[in-house]
Amino acid sequence: MNAPLSIAAAAKAIAAKTLSPVELTQDCLARVRALDPALHSFLLVTEDRAMADARAAEARVMKGASLGKLDGIPIGHKDIYKTAGIRTTAHSRLLETNVPEADATSVKLLAEAGTVMMGKLATHEFAFGGPSHDLPWPAVRNPWNTEHFTAGSSSGTGAAVAAGLIMGGTGSDTGGSIRGPAALCGIAGIKPTYGLISRAGILPLAYTLDHAGPMAWTVEDCAIMLQAMAGPDAADPAGANQPIPDYTATLNKGVKGLRIGVIRHFYETDLRASPATIAAIDDAVDVLQGLGAIITDVTLSPLMEYHACGFLIMIAEAYTLHEPWLTTRFYEYGEMFRDRVALGSLISAQDYVQALRRRRELCREMAVAMADLDVVITASAPGEAPLITQVPKWGMFEMPNFTIPFNVTGIPAMSVCTGYGAGGLPLSMQVAGKPFDEAMVFRVGHAYEQATQWRDRRPAMTLQTEGVA
Amino acid sequence: MTRAEFDAAIARKKLPLTAESKDEIFGAVDKLEAMIALVTKPRPREDEPALIFVPGSPV
Secondary structure, eight states, X not given: OOOOOOHHXXXXXXXXXXXXXXXXHHHHHHHHHHHHHHHOOEEEEOHHHHHHHHHXXXXXXXXXXXXXXXXXXXXXXXXXXXXXXXXXOTTOGGGTTOOOSSOOHHHHHHXXXXXXXXXXXXXXXTTTBOSOSSSSSOXXXXXXXXXXXXXXXXXXXXXXXXXXXXXXXXEEESSSTTHHHHHHHTOEEEEXXXXXXXOTTBOOSOTTTOEEEEEEXXXXXXXXXXXXXXXXXXXXXXXXXXXXXXXXXXXXXXXXTOEEEEOHHXXXXXXXXXXXXXXXXXXXXXXXXXXXXXEEEOOOSOHHHHHHHHHHHHHHHHHHHHHHHHTTSGGGSOHHHHHHHHGXXXXXXXXXXXXXXXXXXXXXXXXXXXXXXSEEEEESSSSSXXXXXXXXXXHHHHSOOSSTHXXXXXXXXXXXXXXXXXXXXXEEEEEEESTTOHHHHHHHHHHHHHHSSGGGOOOHHHHTTTTOO | OOHHHHHHHHHHTTOOOXXXXXXXXXXXXHHHHHHHHHHOOOOOTTOOXXXXXXXXXXX
């Protein structure tokens, strides 16, 4: 097996005909066979489909009819994205034999861009209940240390991208489910503006908070994937009718003169992150300042107020969605999902409306704070990934998370790796932008990645597969 | 919320919980109530959760 590449690097090599999509896919499949028994990132490997996709891509490239940068690139889909004729389970016993008739819009768009579909990726049950150990498939393990958690719920995508089993993948993010696994697995993952990517064909968790998005090794790779996934879709009632810019066109414009706000109180006082996380964000801010960015501090409402608002809306909507099965098939769900979502039954109409009113205030607050800024930066996670055995069922009810403010406000936010802690696991930060200004988020994240060395390191288990036939 | 109020709410929702599940979930009710308290504060009557209609959107 060759060392894993970024999508951008592979695309260049494929275009130059120095890399074969078929051999690239065979390498990824070999890595799945070697590493996934320890990671559990795949629920289903679609090897025949992958090889057929790869051969078709190779034929297009050889006759000069490439579909673009994603043609021949192996990817996977979180198993809440419906795939025509291919089992889609939401990692749940309730959908163990579910085979959709049609692809989700994003699945269709990525296939039309020439991607190679490697299979379906593990998730927390229905994108919420995890890590669970009482489901038909095991919980995903972190490739940097398999005793540790990946975060969720796009846990399979996070682990598979980090370990090089796929080059990119789809995730969904209702309170941080793209950015959490991106953070703990040391990759890049963006939750775009609400409505930018169609949610049609993706099993919902909470209507007003659900976002779809790409996860990949680098910021540039996320930009390439978002280009294929974004766009209006009448099948999504929340779909935004916005023009889609060229997300890679401004990647290399640098950050000189950009105004960057740092929401320090989120991770220094509201929920104190580890010293290594704080130091890594300080270093990242220094790097961006050194590149010419203008840095200011930003003060918002306490993190817990964003968290409470988003979390109440989330579990009220999730309970509404799942009530028919919760009242008839309660114990077919895993314990994590059913117990957490059952609490949603206790949220009254008044409580829900008060949360919506608070949400409106918080959206206004964020818009005012960002009026004179290009992006804001804050933490993605409190520290390195914890042991998978030390993730409490009720933790998300007690401690706020750093990601949900951007679900509440709907603005684009991305997690970027900022180095590695004493335990050898990744550290991270978030970069968030104004509505529909994903290009600016990518620009800042890419400038930071280009100025640092963190993308040169892969998990030890991945390095051990290099050179192995 | 008292335990009796909790049991009544669960019964009204027809959730088929065992006694063990009820104990477990009731143990988290105080955390839920703390969150509700954070979003429930006096606001002007006009402070509404606006629903915005965007020209050109499909709905």
